[in-house]
Amino acid sequence: MSNRTLLILLLLVGYVFSPTVFTWMINPDGAWYRPFILWFALILLAILVQMRRKNDEL
Numbered sequence: 001m002s003n004r005t006l007l008i009l010l011l012l013v014g015y016v017f018s019p020t021v022f023t024w025m026i027n028p029d030g031a032w033y034r035p036f037i038l039w040f041a042l043i044l045l046a047i048l049v050q051m052r053r054k055n056d057e058l
Helices: 003-026 034-052
Strands: none
Touching: 003 034
């Protein structure tokens, strides 16, 4: 699967599930750390993408 196809698929999944995730995050009865779970997942994804890149890209 090419990078462009994967990106389009991830954007589509994010668009479909964004209302549910947003409602879950701002629920006042939820834990205080809920919004940080999403940011933690994004940071981990960025780390994994950077690790897969070649080291000789200067």
